[in-house]
Amino acid sequence: AQSVTQPDIHITVSEGASLELRCNYSYGATPYLFWYVQSPGQGLQLLLKYFSGDTLVQGIKGFEAEFKRSQSSFNLRKPSVHWSDAAEYFCAVGATSGTYKYIFGTGTRLKVLA
Amino acid sequence: GAVVSQHPSWVICKSGTSVKIECRSLDFQATTMFWYRQFPKQSLMLMATSNEGSKATYEQGVEKDKFLINHASLTLSTLTVTSAHPEDSSFYICSAHRDAYGYTFGSGTRLTVV
Numbered sequence: 001a002q003s004v005t006q007p008d009i010h011i012t013v014s015e016g017a018s019l020e021l022r023c024n025y026s027y028g029a030t031p032y033l034f035w036y037v038q039s040p041g042q043g044l045q046l047l048l049k050y051f052s053g054d055t056l057v058q059g060i061k062g063f064e065a066e067f068k069r070s071q072s073s074f075n076l077r078k079p080s081v082h083w084s085d086a087a088e089y090f091c092a093v094g095a096t097s098g099t100y101k102y103i104f105g106t107g108t109r110l111k112v113l114a
Numbered sequence: 115g116a117v118v119s120q121h122p123s124w125v126i127c128k129s130g131t132s133v134k135i136e137c138r139s140l141d142f143q144a145t146t147m148f149w150y151r152q153f154p155k156q157s158l159m160l161m162a163t164s165n166e167g168s169k170a171t172y173e174q175g176v177e178k179d180k181f182l183i184n185h186a187s188l189t190l191s192t193l194t195v196t197s198a199h200p201e202d203s204s205f206y207i208c209s210a211h212r213d214a215y216g217y218t219f220g221s222g223t224r225l226t227v228v
Contacts, residue, residue: 036219043120043207043221044158090157094217102148102209102217106157 002027004093006105013081014113021076021108023065023091032094033074034102035065039087047089050074061085086112117141118210120220127198127227135193135223137208143188144210149181152205152222164191198227 003026013019025031032051036044048059055067065076074091091105117140127133137147146165150158162183164170170183180202182194191210195202208220 032216034217041205041222041224044219046217046219049216101160101163102158103160104150104158109155 002031002093002095002103004091004103004105006089006091006108008108009106010109010111012111012113015083016080019076019078019081019085019110021089021091021110023074023076023105024072025074025091025093026072027093030069033065033067034092034094035059035063035074035076036090036092037061037087038090038107044090047076081110081112083112083114086110116212116216116218118144118208118218118220120208120223122223123221124224125226127225129199129227130197132194132196133198133225135195135206135208135225137191137193137210137220139189139210139212139218142210142212144191144212145188146211147185147191148209148211148217149183149191149193150207150209152207154205158207161193195225198225200227203227 035047164185185191
C-alpha cells in the first residue's frame with residue numbers, strides 16, 4: 001500500500017540555520033513526489049516536485065529536495081532558514097498513472113527562532 | 115498559469131443545513147479534481163476523486179450521501195455538505211489535475227457548523 005511518513009511532527013530551528021525535513025514513502029514504483037507548504041488557515045503552495053531525471057530538485061523560496069530511491073526518501077532542505085519559513089510542510093506522493101491520487105504525509109510543523 | 119479558485123474561503127452554517135463549496139480551475143481544464151479534508155493540526159485526507167461527467171469515487175469511510183460531489187464541467191467541481199453537523203466542521207481543500215500542469219490546490223474553505 002502507498003504511504004508517506006514524515007517522522008518529525010515538530011522541528012525548531014534558529015533563523016539562519018540549515019534545515020532538513022524528512023520524508024519517506026512506500027510505493028510500488030517510482031512515484032511523483034512533492035513538497036508543499038501551508039501557512040495557518042491557508043491552502044497549499046507547491047515548493048517543488050520530482051517526476052523523473054535529476055534526483056536533486058530545486059524549488060521556490062530556496063528549497064531543494066533529493067530523491068533517494070535506495071532509501072525511499074525525498075528529504076527537503078534549505079541552507080539558511082528565514083523567519084517567514086515557519087509553517088506546516090507536507091510531503092506527498094502522487095500516482096504516476098490512473099487516478100493521479102495524492103497521499104499526504106502527516107506534516108512537519110516548522111518553528112523558526114529569531 | 116494553473117490557478118484554482120475555491121469559494122467560499124470560510125462559511126458558518128447552522129446544524130442541519132447544507133453548504134456548497136466550489137472549486138474552479140481558472141485558466142486550464144481539469145480532467146480530474148480532488149477533495150480533501152483537513153482537521154486542525156492534521157494532514158490532508160483525500161475524500162473523493164471526481165472526473166468530469168462521471169460519478170465521483172469516494173475513499174473508504176467517506177459518506178457519499180453526506181458529501182455530494184458534482185463535476186459538471188472541466189473547470190468546475192462542487193462539494194455539498196448535506197445536513198451539516200458540528201463534526202463536519204473542518205478545512206476543505208480541492209485540487210485540480212491536468213496532465214500538463216500537474217496538480218494545483220485551491221486556497222481552502224473553513225467550514226464551521228454551529
